[in-house]
Each structure stands twice: as structure tokens, then as C-alpha cells.
Amino acid sequence: MKDIANALNVSKTTVSWVLAGQGDRRKISLSTQEKILAYAKKVNYQPNLLARSLTNGSSYTLGLVIPSINDEFYAHIAREVEVEAEKYNYSLTFCSSEADSERESKLIRMLKSKRVDGLIIAPTKHSREELDIMIEEKYPFVLIDRYFPELDTNYVILDNKESSRRLVDRLVGEGRKKIAIITSDTHLLVMNLRRDGYRRALSEAGLPVIPALYGEVKRSEYETDIIRVLENIFREIPEVDGFYFATHYLAMEALRYFYRHEIDITEKIGLACLHTMPSFEILAPKMHIAEQPVREIGQQAVRILVNELESAGSETVKAKMVLPAVMNFG
Amino acid sequence: MKDIANALNVSKTTVSWVLAGQGDRRKISLSTQEKILAYAKKVNYQPNLLARSLTNGSSYTLGLVIPSINDEFYAHIAREVEVEAEKYNYSLTFCSSEADSERESKLIRMLKSKRVDGLIIAPTKHSREELDIMIEEKYPFVLIDRYFPELDTNYVILDNKESSRRLVDRLVGEGRKKIAIITSDTHLLVMNLRRDGYRRALSEAGLPVIPALYGEVKRSEYETDIIRVLENIFREIPEVDGFYFATHYLAMEALRYFYRHEIDITEKIGLACLHTMPSFEILAPKMHIAEQPVREIGQQAVRILVNELESAGSETVKAKMVLPAVMNFG
DNA sequence: CTGAAAGCGCTTACAG
DNA sequence: CTGAAAGCGCTTACAG
Numbered sequence: 112m113k114d115i116a117n118a119l120n121v122s123k124t125t126v127s128w129v130l131a132g133q134g135d136r137r138k139i140s141l142s143t144q145e146k147i148l149a150y151a152k153k154v155n156y157q158p159n160l161l162a163r164s165l166t167n168g169s170s171y172t173l174g175l176v177i178p179s180i181n182d183e184f185y186a187h188i189a190r191e192v193e194v195e196a197e198k199y200n201y202s203l204t205f206c207s208s209e210a211d212s213e214r215e216s217k218l219i220r221m222l223k224s225k226r227v228d229g230l231i232i233a234p235t236k237h238s239r240e241e242l243d244i245m246i247e248e249k250y251p252f253v254l255i256d257r258y259f260p261e262l263d264t265n266y267v268i269l270d271n272k273e274s275s276r277r278l279v280d281r282l283v284g285e286g287r288k289k290i291a292i293i294t295s296d297t298h299l300l301v302m303n304l305r306r307d308g309y310r311r312a313l314s315e316a317g318l319p320v321i322p323a324l325y326g327e328v329k330r331s332e333y334e335t336d337i338i339r340v341l342e343n344i345f346r347e348i349p350e351v352d353g354f355y356f357a358t359h360y361l362a363m364e365a366l367r368y369f370y371r372h373e374i375d376i377t378e379k380i381g382l383a384c385l386h387t388m389p390s391f392e393i394l395a396p397k398m399h400i401a402e403q404p405v406r407e408i409g410q411q412a413v414r415i416l417v418n419e420l421e422s423a424g425s426e427t428v429k430a431k432m433v434l435p436a437v438m439n440f441g
Numbered sequence: 442m443k444d445i446a447n448a449l450n451v452s453k454t455t456v457s458w459v460l461a462g463q464g465d466r467r468k469i470s471l472s473t474q475e476k477i478l479a480y481a482k483k484v485n486y487q488p489n490l491l492a493r494s495l496t497n498g499s500s501y502t503l504g505l506v507i508p509s510i511n512d513e514f515y516a517h518i519a520r521e522v523e524v525e526a527e528k529y530n531y532s533l534t535f536c537s538s539e540a541d542s543e544r545e546s547k548l549i550r551m552l553k554s555k556r557v558d559g560l561i562i563a564p565t566k567h568s569r570e571e572l573d574i575m576i577e578e579k580y581p582f583v584l585i586d587r588y589f590p591e592l593d594t595n596y597v598i599l600d601n602k603e604s605s606r607r608l609v610d611r612l613v614g615e616g617r618k619k620i621a622i623i624t625s626d627t628h629l630l631v632m633n634l635r636r637d638g639y640r641r642a643l644s645e646a647g648l649p650v651i652p653a654l655y656g657e658v659k660r661s662e663y664e665t666d667i668i669r670v671l672e673n674i675f676r677e678i679p680e681v682d683g684f685y686f687a688t689h690y691l692a693m694e695a696l697r698y699f700y701r702h703e704i705d706i707t708e709k710i711g712l713a714c715l716h717t718m719p720s721f722e723i724l725a726p727k728m729h730i731a732e733q734p735v736r737e738i739g740q741q742a743v744r745i746l747v748n749e750l751e752s753a754g755s756e757t758v759k760a761k762m763v764l765p766a767v768m769n770f771g
Numbered sequence: 772c773t774g775a776a777a778g779c780g781c782t783t784a785c786a787g
Numbered sequence: 788c789t790g791a792a793a794g795c796g797c798t799t800a801c802a803g
Contacts, residue, residue, distance in 0.1 A: 163796080166796080166798050
């Protein structure tokens with residue numbers, strides 16, 4: 112900009128106005144304007160957005176903190192967030208927390224230091240400290256997929272309990288009586304809500320909740336641990352006739368197991384899963400699926416954030432959205 | 442920082458030195474150092490990295506431009522790039538170009554304006570202009586997955602021709618004689634290389650290349666268009682006994698079709714695919730797969746970039762890496 | 772119609 | 788041992 116000003120014998124101020132499209136408003140002579148625009152084009156001037164951000168106090172970048180970008184669900188979320196953010200001229204910096212709350216805290220601090228305007232977080236655990244600080248500082252952020260009811264934050268989540276209840280209810284409707292539930296990450300409230308939904312459906316149908324039909328998979332080694340869990344259930348309750356998977360990657364691994372052991376999943380065993388993967392339709396056409404409304408989650412998260420950014424200062428009331436799943440009965 | 446300086450009656454300079462860990466080198470008295478550190482901690486001081494970047498001229502952010510983050514392969518690449526970048530203290534801003542070179546150009550310009558230190562790009566088409574400008578400006582970037590041999594740029598790609606040749610050769614080895622090839626995005630050089638590999642394998646085996654066994658799927662509507670393509674082939678050459686898919690999502694949709702029409706893909710029809718998806722192992726255990734070495738692509742891309750950033754100024758010779766696929770014969 | 776000047780929050784060469 | 792000052796590249800209130 113300085114170069115332009117020097118080359119053209121005008122002030123940086125003038126250049127700045129013109130380049131910002133405020134030339135007319137500031138009544139800068141057309142000839143000067145044209146001169147500047149032409150020269151800027153000639154030298155292929157690109158504004159330094161870093162400097163602009165420092166001056167204006169907003170970077171037009173949002174931060175996305177998720178367990179891993181290399182996960183069907185979160186990659187899709189990232190895409191939808193990106194699309195929506197672009198409408199408001201924001202771009203996205205993402206970080207994978209790897210379900211480690213230490214890391215998560217570090218990443219959040221880093222993103223704040225880089226002065227992203229707001230954060231969209233799928234929190235792994237209660238990073239109490241970081242979230243409290245952000246609430247205190249009124250730093251704009253919205254939680255997705257997971258949340259903490261005791262904290263007054265924005266969030267956009269699935270109606271976990273009801274989605275689960277409906278899925279399991281469907282299995283019950285098929286006459287199944289020994290329905291297992293397979294979960295993971297049980298420190299997460301959402302996982303407990305899913306389990307609640309399962310229990311609910313059973314008790315509404317007058318079926319007992321059998322402890323041996325509960326399987327908990329270690330997240331960090333789920334590919335192998337789920338085998339142990341499944342074998343356990345088949346050994347304890349050989350007459351098991353249904354499985355409800357609390358999340359998609361558990362179902363994926365279970366399907367791998369079922370195929371390998373040629374277990375009949377069209378008649379003998381009914382399946383249900385919270386969220387989906389592109390192959391489920393082929394692998395298990397009869398599986399009942401409650402799909403996360405990915406697009407809406409992404410859109411709402413961005414809108415809530417942008418809304419809060421635009422009404423900076425004026426206290427906005429926190430948005431708490433609980434969305435229904437897209438039900439896909441097999 | 443200013444606040445700290447005022448509160449403690451020292452200069453910003455001193456605060457800056459201490460916070461940068463240069464206190465000892467600058468021989469600042471221990472008592473001052475401790476005072477500053479303690480106060481910084483107390484007020485939870487977080488440096489404004491925007492300001493630092495503006496001063497230092499590097500933002501410690503890399504830009505990743507890919508067709509879509511919502512794609513198995515690129516999401517995985519993103520993850521590996523992130524992991525590797527973190528080792529060098531870089532974070533990542535990503536943008537999905539949606540295979541639109543207009544968009545791609547815009548995104549590249551935007552990222553440069555935001556002063557990312559370097560770019561990792563899976564280019565969609567020859568955005569001649571943007572790439573030329575970057576070469577001209579010596580802006581650090583590395584191409585992945587796709588490249589342009591006529592341009593002197595860094596790149597990390599798969600050995601497309603050889604991987605394809607080996608896959609098809611495998612099908613040939615099974616005694617198959619009517620092997621179809623299904624491709625898409627044929628404006629991309631890499632797709633042509635894959636086709637070359639296919640042709641090569643056939644001619645090495647003395648088999649004819651039959652035009653009717655060539656299927657080209659429209660990228661933008663591949664889910665439906667592939668059906669047309671497959672039906673065409675089955676109609677023209679009913680005795681087709683093999684399919685080579687030039688990329689994973691084509692295989693995925695084809696499998697959907699094969700399952701729906703109960704086509705025998707264990708004996709009658711042999712399959713091969715460049716790159717994989719988590720379900721292929723279950724859906725088509727006999728499919729031959731050449732997996733992209735995702736981790737190595739990500740790692741090398743980052744290392745090349747960081748290396749160029751660190752040797753800023755001194756002319757580095759461009760890295761041109763052609764990696765072998767990880768072969769997985771079904 | 773146009774420009775000089777201050778400020779955003781840092782770093783660092785220079786001076787004492 | 789410590790600080791005043793310049794500079795990174797922008798924006799904008801103020802003055803003429």
C-alpha cells in the first residue's frame with residue numbers, strides 16, 4: 112500500500128479508502144481512484160489481512176476443534192461448517208483434539224492466541240478450565256455434538272435420548288427381546304443419554320434391562336476391543352437377537368465381525384445404529400439408523416457464532432439447540 | 442503486554458524479552474523476571490499471535506486446499522498433514538475447492554492474503570495463473586495427489602501408472618480377458634496415467650484394449666452416472682469379467698450397484714481399485730487395492746514445505762516425489 | 772478532495 | 788540491567 116502511495120504520489124490514506132471501495136463516499140476524484148485501482152491491479156496488490164485483522168480486531172477466521180478430522184462424521188461436519196462460514200466470509204482453521212482434553216485445552220488457547228473470531232468445539236471431556244475462561248471472557252464459542260448442561264453455553268446437539276429410544280423401539284417392534292447395546296466413551300454425557308434411550312425403550316415395552324447385554328468398548332483400541340465385547344455377549348447370552356450401536360464406527364467394526372463369522376444379520380439379529388457411514392446401506396440394509404443432521408448442525412453452529420460476533424457487546428442469550436435425528440428405518 | 446508493563450512499572454521491551462524466554466540472555470534481573478512471569482500468569486496473558494506474525498513475517502499457519510474435506514482420502518490426508526505440521530508448530534487452515542478452479546484460485550489468493558506461510562494443494566485443474574504467480578513470487582507451496590509436469594513445483598504424488606499396471610496385471614493373472622476400466626475427472630493427468638497403466642498391463646499380456654470396456658463417469662453426478670456407465674458395459678460386453686476403478690468412490694458406487702443386482706464379484710467378476718475405503722475389506726474382500734500412502738504423502742508435503750520455509754531466501758531445488766502405492770491383493 | 776498522525780500488539784536494533 | 792523508538796501493514800478520526 113505504501114508502495115502504491117509512493118509510486119502514485121498520493122497518501123496511504125487515499126489508497127486505503129479507494130481500495131476499500133470507499134472512494135466515492137470519501138469523494139476522492141475519479142481520476143485518482145482509477146489511477147490507484149489500475150496500479151493496484153498492475154502490481155497484483157493483495158492486502159495483508161493479518162494487518163487488517165490486527166487493526167480491526169477481527170480475523171474472519173473461525174476455529175474448529177473436533178476429536179479428529181479423519182472421521183466420517185466430523186469431516187462431514189467440517190464441510191458443512193465451511194460452506195456456511197463462507198457465506199459470511201469466514202474461513203476455517205481446524206484442530207483435532209484426539210479426544211485428549213489436555214490437547215484440547217492447548218489447541219483452544221492456541222486458536223484464541225491466533226485470534227480466531229470464534230470457536231466451534233466438539234468437546235471431548237469437560238475441559239472445565241478452558242470453557243470457564245471463555246465464558247468469563249465472553250469469548251464466542253458454540254459446542255456441537257457434545258455439551259455440558261451445567262454450563263451456560265451455546266450448543267447444537269442431537270436429541271440423543273429420543274433418537275436412541277426410537278431406534279431400539281423399532282427393534283422391539285420386530286419382536287426382539289434380547290437387545291444388546293454397545294457403547295464407548297462412556298464419560299460423555301451424550302453416550303449416557305443414548306443408553307438412557309435404550310433403557311427407556313425396553314422398559315416401555317416391559318422388557319428387562321439385562322446387564323450382560325451391555326458392552327463397553329475402549330475407544331483407543333476399539334477395532335480390537337469390540338471383538339472381545341461381542342464375543343462376551345454371544346457367550347453370555349447366545350440368544351441375543353438385536354444390537355444397538357451407540358455410534359457409527361462401532362457398527363462398522365461389528366459388521367466386519369458379523370461378516371467374518373457369517374452371522375445372520377437379516378433375520379436372526381436386528382441392528383440399529385446412531386449415525387451412519389456410506390457403506391451401511393449395502394452392508395446392512397436392514398439396519399435402523401438415526402442419522403445426525405450434519406448439515407443443520409454445521410449451519411446452526413455457524414449462524415449462532417456469526418450472530419454473536421455481529422452483536423458483539425450486546426449480551427446475547429445462549430442458543431441451546433437439540434435437533435432431531437433423520438430416521439432411516441431399514 | 443502494555444498492561445503488564447504499566448502495572449509493573451517496567452517497559453514493554455523488558456516484558457517482551459522475559460515472556461519470550463530471553464530474560465537470561467538479556468541479563469534481566471531475576472526478580473524482574475519473576476515479577477513479570479507471575480503477573481502474566483495471574484492475568485492469564487495470551488500473546489496476540491496476529492501481531493507477532495505481522496512483526497515476524499510468519500504466521501505459523503499452513504493452508505490446505507483440497508477438492509473436499511468431506512472425502513475419505515482427503516480427510517485422511519488432512520489428518521496426517523495436521524499431525525506432521527504440529528511437530529513444527531504449524532496449524533492448518535483448510536479450504537475445499539469443490540474441484541472448481543475458479544474457486545481454487547480465489548481460495549489460494551485468500552489464504553495468501555491471510556499470510557499463511559505456505560500452501561499444500563491438491564489442484565483440480567491447471568489454475569495456470571495462480572500457480573504461475575506463486576512460482577514467480579517464490580511463494581512456498583507443494584502439490585499433492587495431482588501435479589503438472591511442465592511446471593517446476595514441489596509435488597508428492599502416487600506412482601499412478603505403475604500402481605494401475607500392477608492392479609490390472611493381477612486381474613490378468615487370474616485369467617481375466619475382458620477387463621473394464623472406470624474413470625472420472627479425465628481432464629486430470631493422473632487419471633490418464635492410471636489409464637495408461639491399465640493399457641500397459643493389457644498389452645503386456647497381449648490382450649486387446651476394447652473401447653467398449655472404457656467407462657467415463659461424470660464427476661458431478663457420479664452416484665447416478667456410474668449406473669449408466671455400468672449398464673452400458675454390461676450391455677455391450679456381457680462377458681466382461683473384470684473392473685478396474687480409477688478411484689475409491691467409483692468403486693464404492695459400483696459395489697452398491699453390484700450388490701443391488703446380485704452380481705457375483707467373488708468369482709465371475711474380478712475387481713481392482715486405486716485407493717480404498719474402510720468398508721471395502723468387507724464388501725469386496727477379493728478386490729485388489731493399491732492404497733495411497735496417505736501418511737507419507739502428508740508427512741513429505743509438510744517436510745518439503747517446512748524445509749523451504751526455513752531455508753527462506755536461499756534457492757531450494759524443488760522436490761518431486763513419486764511414491765509407490767501400498768498394494769493389497771485380495 | 773486529500774493527507775498527517777495515531778493506533779492495533781508485537782519484536783528488536785540501538786542507546787544508555 | 789533497562790527503556791525509548793521504529794517498524795510490520797493496515798484503518799480511520801480529525802484537520803485542512
